[in-house]
Amino acid sequence: MGKLYLVATPIGNLEDVSPRALRILQEAHMVACEDTRHTQILLRKHGIRAKHLTSYNEFNHRRKVGELIGQLDRAWDIALVSDAGTPALSDPGEALVAAAIAAGHEVVPIPGPSASVAALVASGLPTREFTFVGFVPKKSGQRQRLLRELLAARRTIVLYESPYRVADLLGDLAAVDPAARVAIARELTKLHEEIERGTASDLAARYAGTAVKGEITVVIAPPERP
Numbered sequence: 001m002g003k004l005y006l007v008a009t010p011i012g013n014l015e016d017v018s019p020r021a022l023r024i025l026q027e028a029h030m031v032a033c034e035d036t037r038h039t040q041i042l043l044r045k046h047g048i049r050a051k052h053l054t055s056y057n058e059f060n061h062r063r064k065v066g067e068l069i070g071q072l073d074r075a076w077d078i079a080l081v082s083d084a085g086t087p088a089l090s091d092p093g094e095a096l097v098a099a100a101i102a103a104g105h106e107v108v109p110i111p112g113p114s115a116s117v118a119a120l121v122a123s124g125l126p127t128r129e130f131t132f133v134g135f136v137p138k139k140s141g142q143r144q145r146l147l148r149e150l151l152a153a154r155r156t157i158v159l160y161e162s163p164y165r166v167a168d169l170l171g172d173l174a175a176v177d178p179a180a181r182v183a184i185a186r187e188l189t190k191l192h193e194e195i196e197r198g199t200a201s202d203l204a205a206r207y208a209g210t211a212v213k214g215e216i217t218v219v220i221a222p223p224e225r226p
Contacts, residue, residue, distance in 0.1 A: 001072065001075060001104065001106070002072035002073070002074065002076045002077050002105060003106045003107070003108055004072060004078050004080060004096065004097065004100040004105055004107045004108070005024045005028060005077065005078065005108045005110055006080050006093065006097070006109045006110060007024055007025060007079045007080065007081050007110045008021060008086040008087070008110060008114065009039075009042060009082065009083075009084060009113065010042070010084065010112075010189065011084040011085045011114070011115050011188055011189050012084070012189035012190035012193070012215075013189040014041075014042060016112070016113050016189055017042070018112050020110055021110050021112055022046050022048065024079050025043065025079055025081075026051075028051075028077045028078060029052065029077050029078065030052045030076055030077075031052070031053050031054070031078070031081060032054050032055075032056040032064075032078055032079070032080045032096070033053055033054070033056065033081055033082075034057045034081070034082045034087075034091075035055070035057070035083055036054070036055055039053060040053070054067075061092035061093075062095075064096075065095055065096055065099050066099075069096075069099050069100060072100060072105045073103070079110075080096060084113070084115070085114050086112065086114045089114065089134075090132075090160060113189070115188055115215065116158045116160070118185070118188050119183065119185035119188060119195070119217035119218075120219055122183075122195055123185070123195070123219040125156050125181060125221040126222065127156065129155040130156035130157065131153065131155045131156070132158045132159070133157065133158070134159065135159065135161065136161065136169065140172055143168075143169065144172045144176055147172060147173055147176045147177075148176055151177055151180070151222065153222075154222040154223060155222055156219065156220065156222055157220040158218070158220075159217070159218050159220075160215075160217055160218075161216045161218055163186075163214060163215075166207060167207040167208055167209070167210065169218065170182070170184075173204070174200040174201045174203075174204040176200075177223060178201035179200070180199065180200040180220055181197075181199060181220070182197070182218065182219065183195055183197045183218070184196045184197075184203060184218055185217040185219065186212070186214045186215065186216055186217075187213075187215060188215070190214070192214065
């Protein structure tokens, strides 16, 4: 019976990969990647060659699950990676993990970089209790309803957002709670890494009409108790 390894890879800086992760990538029979071209860059940097790579992403994961479970049934060990960070977190790898467990295969996490955790601990906002929600709805009304529910739970919120929608997200948050304390983490571990902090209303004004590039993680503090 093959094993499914969930291998965390760098979210930017290619040095942020553990020796164990590199060993698993070298030893696994197959590496299932979000983008094979992206993963090849990491493998080449660390001298890992002649690796059997296959794509596994949001566009093909429904048909690929069965194929990969078949390889596990043939006693192949598979390393699952995303383009950046920890696979299966707000990611189609979740379906493969569930299928592998149902088929009786061992699932082994190889921990490492995660944009959500990196942003949370550097935000300066409360970290004892938090809710990770991945990507929020694209429509303003649905997004505002979700933000109200999350803020009512009085836990720090960590979410991902497209750079094309971060200004809209901040506008909706400012409409719900203009005084909410927020940290916007962009391009973590990369050359242009930055973390901007402020209230929802201040950041909404700062980002309005501004073109933003890069990977965005948003951290929102719980409302302060009266």
